[in-house]
Amino acid sequence: xxQSAASDETKSARPGTFxxxxxxVILEVCTGAALxxxxxxxxxxxxxxxxxxxxxxxxxxxxxxxxxxAGEPASAxxxxxxxxxxxxxxxxxxxxxxxxxxxxVGRSDLVLFDANAEAALLRDLLVAGxxxxxxxxxxxxxxxKGARADxxxxxxxAQHSGGYAYHQAYPxxxxxKVPPTGAADREADMILGLVAANAALWALMSxxxxxxxxxxxxxxxxxxxxxxxxxxxxLKEGRLGPTRxxxxxxxxxxxGGLVWFLPCSDGxxxxxxxxxxxxxxxxxxxxxxxxxxxxxxCGSRAIRTTNAARLQELMEPWAAGVKAQDTFRQAQAAxxxxxxxxxxxxxxxxxxxxxxxxxxxxxxxGKTDIAMPGLPFLVxxxxxxxxxxxxxxxxPQLVEQxxx
Amino acid sequence: MSDGLSxxxxxxxxxxxxxxxxxxxxxxxxxxxxxxxxxxxxxxxxIIKIESATRPEFSxxxxxxSVVNNNKRSCxxxxxxAEGQALIHALVAESDIVVENFSSxxxxxxxxxxxxxxxxxxxxxxxxxxxxxxxxxENEMLxxxxxxxGYSGRVAMIGAMNAGLEGMGIAPGWTDPVTSLWExxxxxxxxxxxxxxxxxCYIDLSMLEASVTLLxxxxxxAALGQAxxxxxSESEIGASPSGCFRCKGEDAWVAVSVRDDGEWRGLRAAxxxxxxxxxxxxxxxxxxRTGLNAIVAAWCAGRTAVEAEAxxxxxxxxxxxxxxxxxxxxxxxxxxxxxxxxxxxxxWSIALPWMEAGGWRGGLSAPPKLGADNDYVFGELLGVSPxxxxxxxxxxxxx
Numbered sequence: 076x077x078q079s080a081a082s083d084e085t086k087s088a089r090p091g092t093f094x095x096x097x098x099x100v101i102l103e104v105c106t107g108a109a110l111x112x113x114x115x116x117x118x119x120x121x122x123x124x125x126x127x128x129x130x131x132x133x134x135x136x137x138x139x140x141x142x143x144x145a146g147e148p149a150s151a152x153x154x155x156x157x158x159x160x161x162x163x164x165x166x167x168x169x170x171x172x173x174x175x176x177x178x179x180v181g182r183s184d185l186v187l188f189d190a191n192a193e194a195a196l197l198r199d200l201l202v203a204g205x206x207x208x209x210x211x212x213x214x215x216x217x218x219x220k221g222a223r224a225d226x227x228x229x230x231x232x233a234q235h236s237g238g239y240a241y242h243q244a245y246p247x248x249x250x251x252k253v254p255p256t257g258a259a260d261r262e263a264d265m266i267l268g269l270v271a272a273n274a275a276l277w278a279l280m281s282x283x284x285x286x287x288x289x290x291x292x293x294x295x296x297x298x299x300x301x302x303x304x305x306x307x308x309x310l311k312e313g314r315l316g317p318t319r320x321x322x323x324x325x326x327x328x329x330x331g332g333l334v335w336f337l338p339c340s341d342g343x344x345x346x347x348x349x350x351x352x353x354x355x356x357x358x359x360x361x362x363x364x365x366x367x368x369x370x371x372x373c374g375s376r377a378i379r380t381t382n383a384a385r386l387q388e389l390m391e392p393w394a395a396g397v398k399a400q401d402t403f404r405q406a407q408a409a410x411x412x413x414x415x416x417x418x419x420x421x422x423x424x425x426x427x428x429x430x431x432x433x434x435x436x437x438x439x440x441g442k443t444d445i446a447m448p449g450l451p452f453l454v455x456x457x458x459x460x461x462x463x464x465x466x467x468x469x470x471p472q473l474v475e476q477x478x479x
Numbered sequence: 480m481s482d483g484l485s486x487x488x489x490x491x492x493x494x495x496x497x498x499x500x501x502x503x504x505x506x507x508x509x510x511x512x513x514x515x516x517x518x519x520x521x522x523x524x525x526i527i528k529i530e531s532a533t534r535p536e537f538s539x540x541x542x543x544x545s546v547v548n549n550n551k552r553s554c555x556x557x558x559x560x561a562e563g564q565a566l567i568h569a570l571v572a573e574s575d576i577v578v579e580n581f582s583s584x585x586x587x588x589x590x591x592x593x594x595x596x597x598x599x600x601x602x603x604x605x606x607x608x609x610x611x612x613x614x615x616x617e618n619e620m621l622x623x624x625x626x627x628x629g630y631s632g633r634v635a636m637i638g639a640m641n642a643g644l645e646g647m648g649i650a651p652g653w654t655d656p657v658t659s660l661w662e663x664x665x666x667x668x669x670x671x672x673x674x675x676x677x678x679x680c681y682i683d684l685s686m687l688e689a690s691v692t693l694l695x696x697x698x699x700x701a702a703l704g705q706a707x708x709x710x711x712s713e714s715e716i717g718a719s720p721s722g723c724f725r726c727k728g729e730d731a732w733v734a735v736s737v738r739d740d741g742e743w744r745g746l747r748a749a750x751x752x753x754x755x756x757x758x759x760x761x762x763x764x765x766x767x768r769t770g771l772n773a774i775v776a777a778w779c780a781g782r783t784a785v786e787a788e789a790x791x792x793x794x795x796x797x798x799x800x801x802x803x804x805x806x807x808x809x810x811x812x813x814x815x816x817x818x819x820x821x822x823x824x825x826x827w828s829i830a831l832p833w834m835e836a837g838g839w840r841g842g843l844s845a846p847p848k849l850g851a852d853n854d855y856v857f858g859e860l861l862g863v864s865p866x867x868x869x870x871x872x873x874x875x876x877x878x
Contacts, residue, residue: 095672151702231715253646255732256712258711259710259712260693261716266693273660277497301818304652334625338642387643454680
């Protein structure tokens, strides 16, 4: 690699560990889950993360679900998003706190913050100032630039203006009954956190001594519009209808191929026997129904795509008489891509996730430990070093400003 | 370290330099890997996409190909041949990163595993994205991103299940772009580690886990033995009123979300809702979301989406018209932010999902023609003579 070393890259991990962000200091000043998740990821890879919260604590500390046990409520979600951080309570809008905030900024390599009124000082220092010092990442619903920049928004509304919600409910037989639909659970904030984590590393790796700091302008709306790969492809191929109204026979295809959803006697499966050889094995699994011999109905991948809705109807009676788990196992044994629809409880007991030690444990004084999602990868360095991953993570306690 | 506050000499920066000099050998196909390597290319890395004219997933060049394969070079090679594998090994020896999403069988059969390639490049950064991970009892299962959206649980949390798969979170693809973001994050981190230590690494990324880890609310509720209170797809968790509301006009909708007391006061003013202690405090409003949403729905039903959004925004209430891709491409705000650009044949593609505050948003070149860079890769980089290239083409190795 010919790249000259950036100023932060002189810092490194302890020998024998793969902690690629060791030595970096990240300052997080935010009110939502997106940047909290981004900073958590940076911390998981070795960075020291300092999280500034209001004196009464981050609002997410007061949102459930809460860990079981005696004492002050401990939000499991807050614990998940902030494990491993040093949390400091201070009123950043208070002028008396400015010197301490400046000290925190000064010892940081990157500052992540929301573009809200409380963070006006950070915005003045790190965006308007454009001086040397830490890199900055500013998160907002619509960005710092553009006609909508100052509008009120959230990760929910940004999914709608950014197009993702519309296309997640496209096509619809009766669009009046199927509203544009957002992502599940906390996915909206979490994926924005992932985008922020990518942008943060770009900013850290773009810092150069003697040059202006990189300032990332990250908009929630941009993050969702970025996901419109299928919609752009449909538009290019002339397959996008003038409205969300479903066209006759139109199936669900996403980049890669046709997918069917089939309710079973005890749940549901999704299956994609997209290649001819896979389809032949799938037909055999269904007991070689007579309709499957009709070449004009299902004789090729292209024909099956055209007749997707009709094939769905024909497969449903068979699927209703089989069990999802059994069908999933049989199909996979026959090298057909097929999976059951899982619940969260199913996932906690999933043998694949458990075998890879995917779940971590969140622990707090006086509370019952609970499982929480971990990192989705395993890594080892060329010398055999692995990422230090504590299986048991302590609930992050808030430290008063005066104690810092 | 600078204190971050002291005035510094005026300086400008060239943001295109971040990954200059980094070379990526990209075996990935469909969406996840290609989206990740496209972003690396936008940051200055050289991406060499290994393709094959004999494989339809490469030769057909579906429309989505042009959206996820910008910023790359293309070479064509038969990776099943011994000579093809030798060329791959020679290329990897001159590169920094390998990205792949092969099945385990293909990796082993064609001598492309991490253990194979680290022999020729000990410090290679090798990113292996697979449906369920490279270890565990289900690691050999055949998986696609779309199906993992069901296996991960998200499909059960979006809309209502229906045979037409409408509004259920199956399309657009989710697991693939999510996986691409994990890949990009890990590659950048691994590069930093390499620059600090000289070490490469092997990354085993599970697409299933990449999706599951973004569903903490459901998992934490399940771990506590509690039913999940909210799905998050039809309204924002922790906000009320919140939802997507029908307005006057064909398929016109406005999303609204009230997260705190200030936004609640704004909504009350916008809709002329009298103060009611029953709605005091976020928790009280969440408990009464159905009723509050009905009030907003009735108000929206009598207005166009443009009118509703303008009124709500004038009172500081998070709100947005639900737009489709045509409106998104035509949106003045998004145009100003330069997220979408027309490249090559005039088709649209998407730049980096973030921008530098000065306006930089990364490179975005047209996707390569199949094998367009064969001469560069085999001739210039690997020193294969024109005569030998001709022989390799005739033998079906460069193909």
